[in-house]
Amino acid sequence: MKDIITNLFIRKWVQIEKKNVVSVEDSMLPEIIRIQAEGFGTKSRNGVRRYSKRMKKIFYVTKSYDQVVGYCIYYLKPVLSLKGFMKKSVIYSISIDKNFRRKHYGENLLRESIKEMRLNGISSIFLYVNAKNLPAIRLYEKMGFRKIKEIKDICGLKETCYEMELRIL
Numbered sequence: 303m304k305d306i307i308t309n310l311f312i313r314k315w316v317q318i319e320k321k322n323v324v325s326v327e328d329s330m331l332p333e334i335i336r337i338q339a340e341g342f343g344t345k346s347r348n349g350v351r352r353y354s355k356r357m358k359k360i361f362y363v364t365k366s367y368d369q370v371v372g373y374c375i376y377y378l379k380p381v382l383s384l385k386g387f388m389k390k391s392v393i394y395s396i397s398i399d400k401n402f403r404r405k406h407y408g409e410n411l412l413r414e415s416i417k418e419m420r421l422n423g424i425s426s427i428f429l430y431v432n433a434k435n436l437p438a439i440r441l442y443e444k445m446g447f448r449k450i451k452e453i454k455d456i457c458g459l460k461e462t463c464y465e466m467e468l469r470i471l
Protein backbone atom coordinates (compact mmCIF):
# COMPACT_ATOMS: atom_id res chain seq x y z
CA MET A 303 0.00 0.00 0.00
CA LYS A 304 2.75 2.47 1.01
CA ASP A 305 4.59 1.69 -2.25
CA ILE A 306 1.51 2.61 -4.27
CA ILE A 307 1.12 5.90 -2.36
CA THR A 308 4.85 6.67 -2.78
CA ASN A 309 4.67 6.05 -6.52
CA LEU A 310 1.64 8.32 -6.77
CA PHE A 311 3.41 11.12 -4.88
CA ILE A 312 6.47 10.74 -7.10
CA ARG A 313 4.41 10.79 -10.28
CA LYS A 314 2.77 14.05 -9.19
CA TRP A 315 6.02 15.59 -7.94
CA VAL A 316 6.45 19.22 -9.11
CA GLN A 317 10.00 20.17 -10.06
CA ILE A 318 11.20 23.76 -9.88
CA GLU A 319 14.19 25.60 -11.29
CA LYS A 320 17.07 25.15 -8.83
CA LYS A 321 20.38 27.00 -8.54
CA ASN A 322 23.25 24.62 -9.50
CA VAL A 323 21.08 21.59 -8.71
CA VAL A 324 19.50 19.13 -11.17
CA SER A 325 17.87 15.69 -11.03
CA VAL A 326 20.08 12.68 -11.59
CA GLU A 327 20.80 11.34 -15.10
CA ASP A 328 22.17 7.85 -15.82
CA SER A 329 25.37 9.37 -17.25
CA MET A 330 26.15 10.88 -13.80
CA LEU A 331 26.04 7.59 -11.90
CA PRO A 332 29.74 6.58 -12.16
CA GLU A 333 30.80 9.96 -10.74
CA ILE A 334 28.15 9.78 -8.00
CA ILE A 335 29.28 6.29 -7.01
CA ARG A 336 32.88 7.57 -6.82
CA ILE A 337 31.85 10.53 -4.60
CA GLN A 338 29.82 8.19 -2.41
CA ALA A 339 32.77 5.80 -1.97
CA GLU A 340 35.05 8.75 -1.17
CA GLY A 341 32.58 10.12 1.41
CA PHE A 342 31.68 6.89 3.17
CA GLY A 343 34.57 4.54 2.42
CA THR A 344 32.14 1.97 1.01
CA LYS A 345 30.40 1.46 -2.29
CA SER A 346 26.70 0.79 -2.40
CA ARG A 347 26.15 0.94 -6.14
CA ASN A 348 22.86 -0.87 -5.82
CA GLY A 349 21.32 1.77 -3.54
CA VAL A 350 22.40 4.57 -5.87
CA ARG A 351 21.16 2.77 -8.98
CA ARG A 352 17.88 1.74 -7.34
CA TYR A 353 17.06 5.27 -6.15
CA SER A 354 18.10 6.79 -9.48
CA LYS A 355 15.39 4.68 -11.11
CA ARG A 356 12.59 4.82 -8.53
CA MET A 357 13.08 8.32 -7.10
CA LYS A 358 14.83 10.16 -9.94
CA LYS A 359 12.98 13.43 -9.28
CA ILE A 360 14.19 13.61 -5.67
CA PHE A 361 17.73 12.39 -6.35
CA TYR A 362 19.46 15.76 -6.52
CA VAL A 363 22.88 16.42 -8.04
CA THR A 364 24.97 19.56 -7.69
CA LYS A 365 27.35 20.69 -10.38
CA SER A 366 30.20 23.13 -10.77
CA TYR A 367 29.97 24.16 -14.41
CA ASP A 368 29.54 20.73 -16.04
CA GLN A 369 31.23 18.67 -13.34
CA VAL A 370 29.20 16.61 -10.87
CA VAL A 371 30.47 17.61 -7.41
CA GLY A 372 27.89 16.14 -5.04
CA TYR A 373 24.51 14.55 -4.56
CA CYS A 374 21.66 14.21 -2.08
CA ILE A 375 19.26 11.24 -2.32
CA TYR A 376 15.87 11.39 -0.63
CA TYR A 377 13.07 8.86 -0.36
CA LEU A 378 9.45 9.52 0.50
CA LYS A 379 7.78 8.19 3.60
CA PRO A 380 3.99 8.45 3.60
CA VAL A 381 2.72 8.29 7.18
CA LEU A 382 -0.92 7.49 7.90
CA SER A 383 -2.56 9.93 10.31
CA LEU A 384 -6.11 10.91 11.25
CA LYS A 385 -6.00 13.48 8.43
CA GLY A 386 -4.95 10.90 5.81
CA PHE A 387 -1.46 10.33 4.45
CA MET A 388 1.15 12.88 5.62
CA LYS A 389 4.09 13.27 3.26
CA LYS A 390 7.46 12.97 4.97
CA SER A 391 10.86 12.36 3.44
CA VAL A 392 14.18 10.90 4.52
CA ILE A 393 17.69 11.75 3.32
CA TYR A 394 19.18 8.40 2.29
CA SER A 395 22.64 9.74 1.44
CA ILE A 396 24.46 13.04 0.85
CA SER A 397 28.07 13.59 -0.12
CA ILE A 398 30.26 16.27 -1.69
CA ASP A 399 33.46 15.63 -3.67
CA LYS A 400 36.44 16.14 -1.32
CA ASN A 401 37.91 18.85 -3.57
CA PHE A 402 34.71 20.88 -3.34
CA ARG A 403 33.96 20.68 0.38
CA ARG A 404 33.65 23.81 2.54
CA LYS A 405 32.51 25.82 -0.47
CA HIS A 406 28.80 25.72 0.45
CA TYR A 407 27.84 23.11 -2.16
CA GLY A 408 26.28 20.93 0.54
CA GLU A 409 24.37 23.85 1.99
CA ASN A 410 23.09 24.98 -1.42
CA LEU A 411 22.09 21.41 -2.33
CA LEU A 412 20.04 21.08 0.85
CA ARG A 413 18.52 24.56 0.61
CA GLU A 414 17.40 24.07 -3.00
CA SER A 415 16.03 20.56 -2.43
CA ILE A 416 14.21 21.63 0.76
CA LYS A 417 12.50 24.41 -1.24
CA GLU A 418 11.14 21.76 -3.61
CA MET A 419 10.14 19.49 -0.70
CA ARG A 420 8.13 22.36 0.85
CA LEU A 421 6.42 23.16 -2.45
CA ASN A 422 5.38 19.49 -2.74
CA GLY A 423 3.77 19.43 0.70
CA ILE A 424 6.44 17.47 2.59
CA SER A 425 5.86 18.23 6.28
CA SER A 426 9.12 16.90 7.77
CA ILE A 427 12.50 15.68 6.57
CA PHE A 428 14.37 13.05 8.61
CA LEU A 429 17.95 11.78 8.47
CA TYR A 430 20.35 9.60 10.45
CA VAL A 431 23.90 10.73 11.15
CA ASN A 432 26.80 9.22 13.06
CA ALA A 433 27.31 11.21 16.28
CA LYS A 434 31.01 11.57 15.40
CA ASN A 435 30.29 13.18 12.02
CA LEU A 436 30.63 16.78 13.16
CA PRO A 437 30.86 18.42 9.68
CA ALA A 438 27.54 16.82 8.70
CA ILE A 439 25.85 17.60 12.05
CA ARG A 440 26.97 21.26 11.81
CA LEU A 441 25.61 21.47 8.27
CA TYR A 442 22.26 19.96 9.27
CA GLU A 443 21.95 22.20 12.33
CA LYS A 444 22.75 25.22 10.17
CA MET A 445 19.85 24.21 7.90
CA GLY A 446 17.51 23.97 10.92
CA PHE A 447 17.50 20.19 11.58
CA ARG A 448 17.19 19.23 15.26
CA LYS A 449 18.34 16.04 17.00
CA ILE A 450 15.27 14.11 18.07
CA LYS A 451 16.64 10.72 19.10
CA GLU A 452 19.90 8.94 19.87
CA ILE A 453 20.09 5.42 18.40
CA LYS A 454 22.80 2.81 18.99
CA ASP A 455 24.11 0.22 16.51
CA ILE A 456 22.31 1.32 13.32
CA CYS A 457 25.29 3.10 11.77
CA GLY A 458 27.82 0.45 12.80
CA LEU A 459 28.35 -1.80 15.79
CA LYS A 460 28.75 0.20 19.04
CA GLU A 461 28.30 3.43 17.08
CA THR A 462 25.85 6.11 18.13
CA CYS A 463 23.67 7.77 15.58
CA TYR A 464 21.32 10.77 15.81
CA GLU A 465 17.94 10.88 14.18
CA MET A 466 17.39 14.47 13.08
CA GLU A 467 14.27 16.21 11.82
CA LEU A 468 13.51 19.40 9.94
CA ARG A 469 9.87 20.48 10.12
CA ILE A 470 9.01 22.46 7.05
CA LEU A 471 5.23 22.85 7.12
Ligand SMILES: CC(C)(COP(=O)(O)OP(=O)(O)OC[C@H]1O[C@@H](n2cnc3c(N)ncnc32)[C@H](O)[C@@H]1OP(=O)(O)O)[C@@H](O)C(=O)NCCC(=O)NCCS
Nearest residue numbers: 341396397398403404405406407408409431437438440441
Ligand atom coordinates in the same frame (compact mmCIF):
# COMPACT_ATOMS: atom_id res chain seq x y z
C1 LIG B 1 28.94 16.81 5.30
C2 LIG B 1 29.25 17.33 3.92
C3 LIG B 1 28.15 16.89 2.95
C4 LIG B 1 29.27 18.88 3.98
O1 LIG B 1 29.34 19.41 2.66
P1 LIG B 1 30.11 20.77 2.32
O2 LIG B 1 29.74 21.17 0.96
O3 LIG B 1 31.56 20.62 2.60
O4 LIG B 1 29.50 21.78 3.39
P2 LIG B 1 29.25 23.34 3.19
O5 LIG B 1 30.48 23.98 2.62
O6 LIG B 1 27.98 23.58 2.46
O7 LIG B 1 29.11 23.82 4.70
C5 LIG B 1 27.92 24.38 5.21
C6 LIG B 1 28.05 24.48 6.72
O8 LIG B 1 28.23 23.18 7.29
C7 LIG B 1 29.16 23.22 8.37
N1 LIG B 1 30.37 22.46 8.00
C8 LIG B 1 30.62 21.82 6.83
N2 LIG B 1 31.80 21.18 6.88
C9 LIG B 1 32.33 21.42 8.09
C10 LIG B 1 33.54 21.02 8.73
N3 LIG B 1 34.45 20.25 8.11
N4 LIG B 1 33.74 21.43 10.01
C11 LIG B 1 32.83 22.21 10.65
N5 LIG B 1 31.65 22.62 10.09
C12 LIG B 1 31.42 22.23 8.83
C13 LIG B 1 29.47 24.70 8.58
O9 LIG B 1 28.52 25.22 9.49
C14 LIG B 1 29.24 25.28 7.19
O10 LIG B 1 28.90 26.64 7.20
P3 LIG B 1 30.05 27.79 7.21
O11 LIG B 1 30.99 27.47 6.08
O12 LIG B 1 29.28 29.06 7.00
O13 LIG B 1 30.74 27.68 8.53
C15 LIG B 1 30.67 16.88 3.41
O14 LIG B 1 31.60 17.10 4.45
C16 LIG B 1 30.73 15.41 3.01
O15 LIG B 1 30.45 15.06 1.85
N6 LIG B 1 31.12 14.50 3.94
C17 LIG B 1 31.26 13.06 3.63
C18 LIG B 1 29.94 12.37 3.51
C19 LIG B 1 29.09 12.54 4.75
O16 LIG B 1 29.57 12.49 5.87
N7 LIG B 1 27.77 12.73 4.52
C20 LIG B 1 26.80 12.88 5.61
C21 LIG B 1 26.34 11.55 6.09
S1 LIG B 1 25.01 11.68 7.25
